[in-house]
Amino acid sequence: xPDILGNAFERVQTEVDSAFDAFLPVPQDSRARLxxxxxxxxxxxxxxxxxxxxxxxxxxxGVNRSxxxxxxxxxxxxxxxxxxxDDLPCMDNDDLRHGKPxxxxxxxxATAVLAGDCLHALAFxxxxxxxxxxxxxxxxxxxxxLARASGHEGMAGxxxxxxxxxxxxxxxxxxxxLQQLKTGALLAxxxxxxxxxxxxxxxxxxxxxxxxxxxxxxxxIADDLLDVEGDEAKAGKAxxxxxxxxxxxxxxxxxxxxxxAQAEMLVEQAGRHLAGHGEDARLLVELARFIVRRDH
Amino acid sequence: xPDILGNAFERVQTEVDSAFDAFLPVPQDSRARLxxxxxxxxxxxxxxxxxxxxxxxxxxxGVNRSxxxxxxxxxxxxxxxxxxxDDLPCMDNDDLRHGKPxxxxxxxxATAVLAGDCLHALAFxxxxxxxxxxxxxxxxxxxxxLARASGHEGMAGxxxxxxxxxxxxxxxxxxxxLQQLKTGALLAxxxxxxxxxxxxxxxxxxxxxxxxxxxxxxxxIADDLLDVEGDEAKAGKAxxxxxxxxxxxxxxxxxxxxxxAQAEMLVEQAGRHLAGHGEDARLLVELARFIVRRDH
Numbered sequence: 001x002p003d004i005l006g007n008a009f010e011r012v013q014t015e016v017d018s019a020f021d022a023f024l025p026v027p028q029d030s031r032a033r034l035x036x037x038x039x040x041x042x043x044x045x046x047x048x049x050x051x052x053x054x055x056x057x058x059x060x061x062g063v064n065r066s067x068x069x070x071x072x073x074x075x076x077x078x079x080x081x082x083x084x085x086d087d088l089p090c091m092d093n094d095d096l097r098h099g100k101p102x103x104x105x106x107x108x109x110a111t112a113v114l115a116g117d118c119l120h121a122l123a124f125x126x127x128x129x130x131x132x133x134x135x136x137x138x139x140x141x142x143x144x145x146l147a148r149a150s151g152h153e154g155m156a157g158x159x160x161x162x163x164x165x166x167x168x169x170x171x172x173x174x175x176x177x178l179q180q181l182k183t184g185a186l187l188a189x190x191x192x193x194x195x196x197x198x199x200x201x202x203x204x205x206x207x208x209x210x211x212x213x214x215x216x217x218x219x220x221i222a223d224d225l226l227d228v229e230g231d232e233a234k235a236g237k238a239x240x241x242x243x244x245x246x247x248x249x250x251x252x253x254x255x256x257x258x259x260x261a262q263a264e265m266l267v268e269q270a271g272r273h274l275a276g277h278g279e280d281a282r283l284l285v286e287l288a289r290f291i292v293r294r295d296h
Numbered sequence: 297x298p299d300i301l302g303n304a305f306e307r308v309q310t311e312v313d314s315a316f317d318a319f320l321p322v323p324q325d326s327r328a329r330l331x332x333x334x335x336x337x338x339x340x341x342x343x344x345x346x347x348x349x350x351x352x353x354x355x356x357x358g359v360n361r362s363x364x365x366x367x368x369x370x371x372x373x374x375x376x377x378x379x380x381x382d383d384l385p386c387m388d389n390d391d392l393r394h395g396k397p398x399x400x401x402x403x404x405x406a407t408a409v410l411a412g413d414c415l416h417a418l419a420f421x422x423x424x425x426x427x428x429x430x431x432x433x434x435x436x437x438x439x440x441x442l443a444r445a446s447g448h449e450g451m452a453g454x455x456x457x458x459x460x461x462x463x464x465x466x467x468x469x470x471x472x473x474l475q476q477l478k479t480g481a482l483l484a485x486x487x488x489x490x491x492x493x494x495x496x497x498x499x500x501x502x503x504x505x506x507x508x509x510x511x512x513x514x515x516x517i518a519d520d521l522l523d524v525e526g527d528e529a530k531a532g533k534a535x536x537x538x539x540x541x542x543x544x545x546x547x548x549x550x551x552x553x554x555x556x557a558q559a560e561m562l563v564e565q566a567g568r569h570l571a572g573h574g575e576d577a578r579l580l581v582e583l584a585r586f587i588v589r590r591d592h
Contacts, residue, residue: 090406128439147418160410
């Protein structure tokens with residue numbers, strides 16, 4: 001990983017952890033267990049790809065750093081809640097996440113459902129706080145963007161298509177649509193939220209949306225490749241699940257070689273959408289490259 | 297039920313159903329099952345106490361009716377998601393809700409988790425749409441109010457205290473706190489959101505908060521009484537669960553007679569907080585009375 005990206009990840013990881021620590025003081029009553037569970041899921045885990053996307057996009061438009069970190073925490077809270085709920089026995093039934101027991105294993109299922117719900121609410125709480133933006137117009141656009149990207153028309157809708165894909169034989173068009181919703185919508189929202197914080201009007205965000213669409217697909221192709229070729233210890237979670245569940249993925253539909261070539265092509269294309277920003281977009285370009293080359 | 301209240305309930309029920317119908321068109325792909333599940337939970341069930349509170353509060357301040365219905369739908373979407381998740385086998389494990397099978401019985405557990413999550417996101421989507429308010433200041437205050445009332449500092453926090461109460465022996469102070477969070481926070485948010493739509497500044501909402509606090513407790517005392525004395529057929533859900541689970545409630549701590557007297561006292565007190573509004577507050581006063589006299 002180039003220094004510029006490694007340093008950026010490290011900095012964002014520290015800032016996001018510290019922001020969540022401040023958002024989630026442990027109360028002195030029986031809600032303590034709930035907040036401990038939220039902290040278990042939100043602090044110290046994950047690469048923080050989504051917050052880094054918010055920050056890197058916001059940097060293009062001179063946005064205040066702590067505002068971008070707050071918005072990044074909101075996206076990450078949504079991502080974290082979705083992982084908690086996806087890991088539940090009635091969903092993917094996973095025991096391991098980020099190299100530690102999943103939340104329902106470390107606590108219990110009821111606490112996992114509730115902690116996920118609370119991180120979900122926290123996301124919108126954070127977006128409407130003055131530390132994120134003092135401009136209600138910006139706040140409300142952030143809320144609508146994140147709500148739309150995470151609900152039935154976005155991430156959760158994609159998750160439903162994913163569940164149904166165990167029974168239906170999806171073709172490449174359907175797998176692409178599924179992944180655009182399941183993974184792509186939240187990555188795209190992250191990039192868009194940086195621009196919203198920078199008060200870029202919707203008509204000025206086309207190139208960012210194009211970048212986000214390309215890295216979203218590249219990200220999922222890379223995930224499918226990792227599911228086939230990856231190392232469980234590095235991934236910190238169970239792999240080889242797609243095949244087990246009989247799901248069609250980019251790899252089953254295209255083969256390993258073509259899937260890898262497609263991901264590389266998408267990443268180069270993503271970078272070209274940002275050419276107008278010159279060197280300022282270096283972090284977003286490196287982040288796109290990292291997405292297909294990561295080993296976890 | 298007096299005509300004024302019966303008519304108001306009927307009208308709100310029709311309007312809320314019709315608004316959810318418009319918010320939730322069924323897509324032509326494998327997300328159909330998810331949206332059908334959301335519709336199952338959101339349309340045609342429940343008394344709509346919370347939307348009626350929003351509407352009745354908004355009426356005091358001359359708010360446009362469809363704006364109030366939208367905000368009422370947002371609160372009801374949160375209420376509906378919480379019921380879906382509470383009914384799950386890992387939570388209360390209930391088979392019946394509003395007289396029909398609970399969502400995970402009618403569909404399956406994974407769909408229930410996801411449909412709950414999607415109604416949760418829909419609430420914030422609705423609040424930031426121009427049909428709810430064209431003023432971003434109002435939108436973002438609605439979002440913060442609802443997010444705070446439903447997350448770990450509100451409804452879901454109370455739900456966690458409720459779970460812990462099976463093992464800990466709560467006293468009256470703790471049961472009161474639990475119920476203020478679990479039930480009271482969302483009822484209070486409903487009343488407050490009417491005032492926010494009416495652009496009443498926070499310092500002008502004290503009497504509404506006092507009203508909401510009183511009816512919130514009265515509502516829960518009435519629920520505890522119904523759990524002991526109610527008719528399962530009318531309630532449309534399983535009763536006698538508090539005793540089974542060894543939970544302390546207002547009834548176990550105060551006895552039936554004192555609990556009933558306390559609820560009646562709170563309702564009269566709630567009405568007095570609204571005296572300044574005169575006849576305009578008649579609906580809110582009748583609603584408070586209904587809350588302790590309902591048989592389901």
